[in-house]
Amino acid sequence: MEQVISPEKKGLRNSRLFILVPVIAAFMVYPFLVSDYFIDIAFFFGIYALLGLSLNIVLGEVGLFDLGHAGFYAIGAYTTAILNTKFGIPILVLIPVAALAAALFAYVVFSPVIHLQGDYLLIVTLGMGEIIRQALINNPFDLTGGPNGVFGIDFPRIALPGIGEIFVCDSSIKYYFLIWAIVGLTIIGLKSLQNSRIGRAWNYIREDEVAANATGIDSRHYKLLAFVLGAGLAGVAGNVYACKLMVVSPESFTFWESCLMFCIVLIGGMGSIPGVLIGAAFISLFPEIFRPFAMYRMLIFGSAMILMMMFRPGGAWPRKRGAVEFRSLLEDSGRSDA
Amino acid sequence: MHRRRPHCTHDAVLETVGLTKIFGGLTAVNAVDLKVHKGEILSLIGPNGAGKTTVFNVVTGIYRPEQGRVLFKGRDITGRKPHRIVSRGIARTFQNIRLFPDMTCLENVMAGQHCRGKAGLFTSVFKTPGQRREERRILEISERRLQQVNLWRVRDELAKNIAYGSQRMLEIARALASGPDLLVLDEPSSGLNPRETEDLMAFLKALIEDDDVTILLIEHDMNVVMGISDWVVVLDGGRKIAEGRPEDIYANQEVIEAYLGKDDGEEGHGSAA
Numbered sequence: 001m002e003q004v005i006s007p008e009k010k011g012l013r014n015s016r017l018f019i020l021v022p023v024i025a026a027f028m029v030y031p032f033l034v035s036d037y038f039i040d041i042a043f044f045f046g047i048y049a050l051l052g053l054s055l056n057i058v059l060g061e062v063g064l065f066d067l068g069h070a071g072f073y074a075i076g077a078y079t080t081a082i083l084n085t086k087f088g089i090p091i092l093v094l095i096p097v098a099a100l101a102a103a104l105f106a107y108v109v110f111s112p113v114i115h116l117q118g119d120y121l122l123i124v125t126l127g128m129g130e131i132i133r134q135a136l137i138n139n140p141f142d143l144t145g146g147p148n149g150v151f152g153i154d155f156p157r158i159a160l161p162g163i164g165e166i167f168v169c170d171s172s173i174k175y176y177f178l179i180w181a182i183v184g185l186t187i188i189g190l191k192s193l194q195n196s197r198i199g200r201a202w203n204y205i206r207e208d209e210v211a212a213n214a215t216g217i218d219s220r221h222y223k224l225l226a227f228v229l230g231a232g233l234a235g236v237a238g239n240v241y242a243c244k245l246m247v248v249s250p251e252s253f254t255f256w257e258s259c260l261m262f263c264i265v266l267i268g269g270m271g272s273i274p275g276v277l278i279g280a281a282f283i284s285l286f287p288e289i290f291r292p293f294a295m296y297r298m299l300i301f302g303s304a305m306i307l308m309m310m311f312r313p314g315g316a317w318p319r320k321r322g323a324v325e326f327r328s329l330l331e332d333s334g335r336s337d338a
Numbered sequence: 339m340h341r342r343r344p345h346c347t348h349d350a351v352l353e354t355v356g357l358t359k360i361f362g363g364l365t366a367v368n369a370v371d372l373k374v375h376k377g378e379i380l381s382l383i384g385p386n387g388a389g390k391t392t393v394f395n396v397v398t399g400i401y402r403p404e405q406g407r408v409l410f411k412g413r414d415i416t417g418r419k420p421h422r423i424v425s426r427g428i429a430r431t432f433q434n435i436r437l438f439p440d441m442t443c444l445e446n447v448m449a450g451q452h453c454r455g456k457a458g459l460f461t462s463v464f465k466t467p468g469q470r471r472e473e474r475r476i477l478e479i480s481e482r483r484l485q486q487v488n489l490w491r492v493r494d495e496l497a498k499n500i501a502y503g504s505q506r507m508l509e510i511a512r513a514l515a516s517g518p519d520l521l522v523l524d525e526p527s528s529g530l531n532p533r534e535t536e537d538l539m540a541f542l543k544a545l546i547e548d549d550d551v552t553i554l555l556i557e558h559d560m561n562v563v564m565g566i567s568d569w570v571v572v573l574d575g576g577r578k579i580a581e582g583r584p585e586d587i588y589a590n591q592e593v594i595e596a597y598l599g600k601d602d603g604e605e606g607h608g609s610a611a
Binding site for chain 1: 364398400419420421424425429430432436437438439440441442445447449450451453455458461462463464465469472473476496512513516
């Protein structure tokens, strides 16, 4: 698998490190320099980053409109809350469970409607998000606690038999590192996917679904995969959110939350991972920065969106299409255009 | 170039039997029998609205026929999903070029190899050695196809930014990247200037000699039809009205009438050569 790395590519890799290393260092140092309040803000930045990344798969990579993503987030949160409070299953064990629950739900709901195009699918997602929220309020089987929600959710703990508890995630700083570790791993995984046959298949479908089908891509399969994966990640975000707040209630998963996630992807740039991080930063930090103007928040937010769409429709950091990362030796062995 | 078209039928790559496609009250394709033999270039011609593209769309699985069957390499592929048909070995291009505009030319061609890969979610996330090998193979085949159509120099350009003629060739490269047995081209010369058309004809001739491929095309440009076809099938009003060698078709009275118009009620039957 030895690849010959051309000088300009090496330069590119260096310049990428040049940005990446300080950013990661800043993230590591940040919580030790500020108060718990600011650590919590950064925690919610992490939650929104994860939600943005999850929606980005569906909206950014495949171009499917999903305005019900808060529903998957809710399923992750409630799965965690209910299984933890009723059965005492540890939070960390529930991370994959929450992801699977949300993913399974997405699979069941979207299997029959995945062929719908554009705005029709949008309406389905919209309805799905609202149905989930209403169901939570209606307290089915006395599980969800109605409008009050579920409370008394435990901290994430790691306990070994014989040794006892070795780790409890009980402070803002630990939650901060928990969420950002998850975001970091997610980014690494999604980055590999972007440069794989699956990531390309998603993009082909976004660009032209008929052509994608006629070129041998099973669009139904890949669209469903995007929804399932996106829902799973939103479920993970729900899990961390639930154990951080120790209480979940339906009002945390309104249509407004779905809108915010949608904005994160649009502001950042469809299909762009750095873009999603910028979008998430904007959405989560914005209310804090403009706290003195809380009354005008929506006004400023709305105009920012409009200006964005007018002057930078590709988003703040659009995905760059360029050289495929994984280049074969052909160009180096001297073969070029005849 | 030697003339193919033997009269034996066992080497038919593609065969349609009584193919019929109805849209509402309109019979777009009416009981069409078509036989494409291995290694030949067959042109489907006919006036506008004759049902040529509909035949293509039925063959490539975009439409499901009301009646009749499509046999590919002796197996029934009627009504199969487009992506399944591609992996069976039929690749196509579109009349109004359909590329992936905001992706690079190389990425466009790599789409063709998609159906030959099998890396799943987990192998792709964790970049297993098998997945890396597969990616490498996809890349190598795609690069070779890109060189074949002389677009190597624009490999990292976005598909929407290259010249129209190049876009046509890129679409052909994408189709070829799937390693098809049958290449289905819908008006490949439309929108090309005479020079580009010449190049296209030369390319297709070379392709049929070098690669193990059969070509079915729709074409309006009579120079192209006469220049490269081994066999010509004429459609009019959804029916096959004639088939034969290009020179015979050129002189066929019925075909001339279909193009220039005579009586609308006139219905002809195939005059097999």
